[in-house]
Amino acid sequence: MEAALAFVVGMLFAVAIYLLLSEHIIRMLLGLVLLGNGVNLLIFAAGRASAVAPPIIPVDADVPSAVTANPLPQALILTAIVISFSFFAFLLVLAYRVYQDLGTDDTDRMRLAEPEDDDLPPLGY
Amino acid sequence: MATPGLSPELLTAATLTAPVRLANYLVALPVVVPLLFASGLLMMRGRLRWQPAVAIAGMTVLLVINLLLLRRVASEGPQVMMMGAWKPPFGIAFTADRLGVLFACAAAVVALACTIHAAATVSLQERRYGFFPFLFVMIGGVSGAFLTGDLFNLYVWFEVLLIGSFGLIVLGSEHRQLDGATKYCFLNLIATTFFLVATGLVYGLFGTLNMADIAMKARSMEPNGEVVTIATLMLVAFGMKAAAFPLNNWLPASYHTPRFVVSALFAGLLTKVGVYALIRVLLMLFPAERGGLSMVVAGVAAATMIVGALGALAQSDLRRFLNYLVIAGIGTILAGLALPLPLSSEPTAGPLQAGLSGAIFYAVHSMVVMTALYLAASLMTRRADSASLHEIGGLWRSSPLLAAVTLVLLIAVSGLPPFSGFWPKLMLVQAMIGGGMGWLAAVILLSGFLQTIACARLFALAFWRPAPAVDRGTDEPGAMAAAGVRAAAVSIARVMAEGRSEPSMLPLLVLALLAVAIGLWPQGLASLTGAAAGGILDPAGYHLSVFGGAS
Numbered sequence: 001m002e003a004a005l006a007f008v009v010g011m012l013f014a015v016a017i018y019l020l021l022s023e024h025i026i027r028m029l030l031g032l033v034l035l036g037n038g039v040n041l042l043i044f045a046a047g048r049a050s051a052v053a054p055p056i057i058p059v060d061a062d063v064p065s066a067v068t069a070n071p072l073p074q075a076l077i078l079t080a081i082v083i084s085f086s087f088f089a090f091l092l093v094l095a096y097r098v099y100q101d102l103g104t105d106d107t108d109r110m111r112l113a114e115p116e117d118d119d120l121p122p123l124g125y
Numbered sequence: 126m127a128t129p130g131l132s133p134e135l136l137t138a139a140t141l142t143a144p145v146r147l148a149n150y151l152v153a154l155p156v157v158v159p160l161l162f163a164s165g166l167l168m169m170r171g172r173l174r175w176q177p178a179v180a181i182a183g184m185t186v187l188l189v190i191n192l193l194l195l196r197r198v199a200s201e202g203p204q205v206m207m208m209g210a211w212k213p214p215f216g217i218a219f220t221a222d223r224l225g226v227l228f229a230c231a232a233a234v235v236a237l238a239c240t241i242h243a244a245a246t247v248s249l250q251e252r253r254y255g256f257f258p259f260l261f262v263m264i265g266g267v268s269g270a271f272l273t274g275d276l277f278n279l280y281v282w283f284e285v286l287l288i289g290s291f292g293l294i295v296l297g298s299e300h301r302q303l304d305g306a307t308k309y310c311f312l313n314l315i316a317t318t319f320f321l322v323a324t325g326l327v328y329g330l331f332g333t334l335n336m337a338d339i340a341m342k343a344r345s346m347e348p349n350g351e352v353v354t355i356a357t358l359m360l361v362a363f364g365m366k367a368a369a370f371p372l373n374n375w376l377p378a379s380y381h382t383p384r385f386v387v388s389a390l391f392a393g394l395l396t397k398v399g400v401y402a403l404i405r406v407l408l409m410l411f412p413a414e415r416g417g418l419s420m421v422v423a424g425v426a427a428a429t430m431i432v433g434a435l436g437a438l439a440q441s442d443l444r445r446f447l448n449y450l451v452i453a454g455i456g457t458i459l460a461g462l463a464l465p466l467p468l469s470s471e472p473t474a475g476p477l478q479a480g481l482s483g484a485i486f487y488a489v490h491s492m493v494v495m496t497a498l499y500l501a502a503s504l505m506t507r508r509a510d511s512a513s514l515h516e517i518g519g520l521w522r523s524s525p526l527l528a529a530v531t532l533v534l535l536i537a538v539s540g541l542p543p544f545s546g547f548w549p550k551l552m553l554v555q556a557m558i559g560g561g562m563g564w565l566a567a568v569i570l571l572s573g574f575l576q577t578i579a580c581a582r583l584f585a586l587a588f589w590r591p592a593p594a595v596d597r598g599t600d601e602p603g604a605m606a607a608a609g610v611r612a613a614a615v616s617i618a619r620v621m622a623e624g625r626s627e628p629s630m631l632p633l634l635v636l637a638l639l640a641v642a643i644g645l646w647p648q649g650l651a652s653l654t655g656a657a658a659g660g661i662l663d664p665a666g667y668h669l670s671v672f673g674g675a676s
Binding site for chain 2: 039057072
């Protein structure tokens with residue numbers, strides 16, 4: 001099970017990094033989403049996936065009666081999902097605003113902050 | 126890994142029964158206070174004119190709390206608070222050790238100075254868009270990152286400070302800003318995601334996220350490739366956050382675009398959080414693997430220093446010049462993390478500890494001085510009405526106090542005596558030579574030399590030379606006088622309408638005085654950073670404070 005998950009995680013990372021190397025913001029955004037999902041699966045695999053009972057304690061007991069699945073990775077993933085979703089929403093709005101205001105989603109053509117014709121400081125006075 | 130069946134005894138053993146000591150809440154307060162103020166300020170949207178006073182009060186409270194915590198940690202050693210009364214390593218531990226609290230104190234000083242500056246410069250509209258709440262969220266995230274003792278929790282605080290900084294960097298929505306913000310946001314988000322990857326791998330390998338626990342388990346583990354992979358990923362992730370070469374290009378693309386006070390905050394705090402995480406993770410958690418990466422870190426540090434210094438030489442915009450000085454400073458700090466492992470069995474002595482101590486010292490100095498320089502750039506730009514070295518001039522005559530303060534700061538950032546930049550550089554150079562890395566010491570000095578040239582030229586151009594005649598389309602004296610009257614009227618109207626006024630010199634003066642004081646009396650801070658470095662290299666005290674000697 002972990003081997004299959006590891007393979008999926010590797011594929012997601014490869015695709016994500018390929019997309020992140022693009023110069024278009026929209027493709028980078030998709031890469032970021034895939035990267036986030038790859039990480040979530042990685043944490044899931046790190047907590048060991050196996051076919052055991054869910055971590056639910058019976059009403060009349062203090063401790064689980066049998067071997068149960070590890071609930072901690074799910075808590076970590078839930079946190080990571082919420083965070084990456086909110087950041088994706090922010091970046092999506094930012095990218096749209098950039099497209100509206102700068103008229104491009106090509107990062108190579110976004111040179112407003114670092115103009116290409118910026119000259120050196122004066123050498124003397 | 127399936128959880129084995131727990132007996133009731135184990136279950137009761139998993140939680141703390143004794144109530145949390147009231148004094149231990151002090152450990153969590155540096156996070157609680159900013160987040161409380163953030164939510165309070167968010168509710169004050171209808172009272173924008175009150176916001177600055179409340180924000181200054183909040184930052185003052187934060188500074189006092191951090192100083193109290195520093196006093197306790199310096200005298201009693203690391204302080205711990207377990208969240209939700211879970212016993213370690215199950216619960217999230219907040220662990221305040223000397224390194225974390227020292228950084229948190231410096232951050233609070235910087236934040237207070239910036240808040241005072243912001244009170245005068247942030248317009249009503251920017252307040253309405255949430256400048257002060259974002260500021261407090263970011264400071265809360267920074268404090269949390271400095272104080273947490275849990276690796277996943279560190280990730281969460283990184284994201285908290287990121288979202289606060291995203292809000293601040295786009296405030297104003299100028300085109301330049303949107304461009305810079307895009308690069309800043311993407312690169313920082315990718316860096317934190319890499320950190321999360323490494324955190325997932327740590328959990329898979331060690332089965333724990335508690336830093337004290339990981340530190341002990343990693344020390345008793347046989348060297349293997351998995352831990353080296355994790356350490357390298359952490360180096361990449363935090364190196365990106367700290368703007369280390371070759372992952373530094375987002376910083377000069379973005380830090381000069383937002384409001385001046387936001388630049389000052391970012392330059393003082395955010396890269397230093399990356400440096401802090403590098404120290405915490407590489408030197409405390411994975412020291413053996415860091416020793417193996419020693420030459421890589423040394424190369425990165427050297428390249429970062431040179432790139433920063435050369436970049437600063439080539440810039441004509443004030444803030445773009447300072448951006449590169451930030452990068453050069455990061456390189457200098459990284460040099461202190463590069464020394465090879467000591468051969469002797471005593472881990473807390475020798476050049477590595479001296480180098481780390483110098484790096485921590487330099488980081489504190491850099492937080493104070495870089496923030497002050499950006500605030501000085503803010504005042505210079507306001508007074509000269511330009512941020513370009515082609516157009517600024519003659520400020521010595523019109524603002525002598527600003528000139529004097531800026532001169533002190535420029536000398537401090539170049540690492541010349543007698544100000545705060547000199548001593549940590551001396552410590553670093555001594556440690557490099559003692560640790561057999563003489564070439565890195567030479568690079569530190571070369572970078573310092575180049576920075577001195579760049580700073581001297583900035584001072585000569587902006588302050589010493591007479592104001593250059595810039596053609597602004599008003600040649601006649603009468604037209605100029607009319608334009609002056611009109612400008613004054615406009616600025617008065619703006620003050621009335623937008624809640625802005627001329628920022629005071631006070632925060633700048635206080636920060637410059639700090640730089641002078643650290644330079645004249647370095648002994649107190651040096652002994653503190655020495656103890657902090659010792660606590661990182663030998664985390665027995667850290668571990669004891671978390672696990673109470675049981676474990």
